Amino acid sequence: MSCPNEITAQQPLLTVRKRDIFRATLADNCGNLGYLGIAPDASKYHVVVPVDLKLARGVKALNQPDDGTPFGGYRGWHYYECAPYVGDKGSTNRQQQVEDNTQLLSIWLQQLGIKIILIN
Numbered sequence: 380m381s382c383p384n385e386i387t388a389q390q391p392l393l394t395v396r397k398r399d400i401f402r403a404t405l406a407d408n409c410g411n412l413g414y415l416g417i418a419p420d421a422s423k424y425h426v427v428v429p430v431d432l433k434l435a436r437g438v439k440a441l442n443q444p445d446d447g448t449p450f451g452g453y454r455g456w457h458y459y460e461c462a463p464y465v466g467d468k469g470s471t472n473r474q475q476q477v478e479d480n481t482q483l484l485s486i487w488l489q490q491l492g493i494k495i496i497l498i499n
Contacts, residue, residue: 390494391421397481397497399426400461404477406470407463415484417457421493427458457491459484 395415403413403426411429418424462483464476481497488495 390492392494392496393417393421393424393488394496394498395424395484397477397499399424400480400484401473401477402426403428403461404473404480405429405461405463406467406473407465408467409463412463413461415459415461416453417459417488417491417493418453419455419457421488421491459487 399415403415405411405413405428409429410432412432413426413428414430416425416427461480462476464470464472466472485495
């Protein structure tokens with residue numbers, strides 16, 4: 380029986396629906412932010428929306444709840460904040476921001492060692 384010289388670990392693969400990134404991309408003037416929560420093993424994700432801007436700022440300032448879960452999220456999960464778009468609901472700026480958030484999410488996940496597959 381032969382033994383491989385090198386064993387490479389497979390990168391976790393996360394399938395994300397583009398419409399969920401759309402859901403988490405909110406208007407900058409609505410007073411809320413949207414997040415995607417990614418399981419530690421990249422097996423699943425969930426959309427956290429709307430998150431009150433004041434609460435989100437508290438989380439960013441490390442004023443997190445005592446149980447270690449940001450804004451009612453799951454312990455150990457990774458949370459990506461989708462940047463808001465400038466304009467009102469229905470603005471063409473939203474779609475551009477969704478595209479930008481998709482690219483930034485992909486880069487962020489790569490830094491965590493996770494590969495992303497986008498579906499409609």
